[in-house]
Amino acid sequence: xxxxxxxxxxxxxxxxxxxxxxxxxxxxxxxxxxxxxxxxxxxxxxxxxxxxxxxxxxxxxxxxxxxxxxxxxxxxxxxxxxxxxxxxxxxxxxxxxxxxxxxxxxxxxxxxxxxxxxxxxxxxxxxxxxxxxxxxxxxxxxxxxxxxxxxx
Numbered sequence: 387x388x389x390x391x392x393x394x395x396x397x398x399x400x401x402x403x404x405x406x407x408x409x410x411x412x413x414x415x416x417x418x419x420x421x422x423x424x425x426x427x428x429x430x431x432x433x434x435x436x437x438x439x440x441x442x443x444x445x446x447x448x449x450x451x452x453x454x455x456x457x458x459x460x461x462x463x464x465x466x467x468x469x470x471x472x473x474x475x476x477x478x479x480x481x482x483x484x485x486x487x488x489x490x491x492x493x494x495x496x497x498x499x500x501x502x503x504x505x506x507x508x509x510x511x512x513x514x515x516x517x518x519x520x521x522x523x524x525x526x527x528x529x530x531x532x533x534x535x536x537x538x
Contacts, residue, residue: 398478399443400450400485407434407441408448415451415468417532420503422466424532433466438489442469442482449473452482458491464500479505483512 392401413430416422434453442450450469456462464486469478486492500509517523 397444398449398476398481400482401441401443402439402489403441404434404439406443406448407439407451409434411448411470412451412466415470416466419466419468421501421529422532424535426532426535429532437465438491440482440486442473442478444473450478450482452486454486454489454492456492456495460496462492462495462498464498467500467505479508480511483508487512 392399392403409427409431412434413425413427416430417425437453437455439453440451441448450473452467453465454462455465464483467479467482469482498514500514502509
């Protein structure tokens, strides 16, 4: 689907190699996150298969993650970005976003999008800003879908 990208930041590695992804760690983080609370492992697995995934590694241990949903021609949505707590404050999220933005198959896109509750400054450093025309944007949002599906 896409070319593999590896960024060596010294001690840490950022890679799009799917075989390195620690699905247990990714699911464990996401199911406790504010944006995907209660998400089932099967949904995480399906989302990984249909996204361009970026893992952050300390040796063989995965310590961060992000994924991009894209048509690789006009649009990209950045999702599920995180660095595990013990590794925060080292600039790894910044390196991760830089690696994503520099990916060769994500160049020349007309629009990038993402949603965040608390990382506006991180994304602003890469040119992200609030919607210019929010009245032209629409969405269907069901923030409790994963929690509700667990009760069924």
